[in-house]
Amino acid sequence: SPGYLADHWCVKGHMLLCLEGKLDTELEDGRRFTLEPGQSYHVADNSEPHRSSTQPGAKLYIVDYSLLRKNAL
Numbered sequence: 001s002p003g004y005l006a007d008h009w010c011v012k013g014h015m016l017l018c019l020e021g022k023l024d025t026e027l028e029d030g031r032r033f034t035l036e037p038g039q040s041y042h043v044a045d046n047s048e049p050h051r052s053s054t055q056p057g058a059k060l061y062i063v064d065y066s067l068l069r070k071n072a073l
Contacts, residue, residue, distance in 0.1 A: 006051035013045035013065035021058035
């Protein structure tokens with residue numbers, strides 16, 4: 001949603017693909033990145049605490065790695 005700001009540092013592993021809008025991601029160490037349509041990022045469990053925000057809003061495709069592990073063959 002426009003104006004979204006996460007209220008916690010996330011330590012879960014997942015993959016994000018930005019489909020529309022823009023998503024700003026801040027790492028706990030202070031680095032910042034902006035995803036625009038067609039861009040993605042991957043983060044492993046417990047490796048890079050991060051939180052996201054967006055001013056214009058964003059449509060994302062998100063894969064939670066914990067779901068992949070549970071459903072692995």
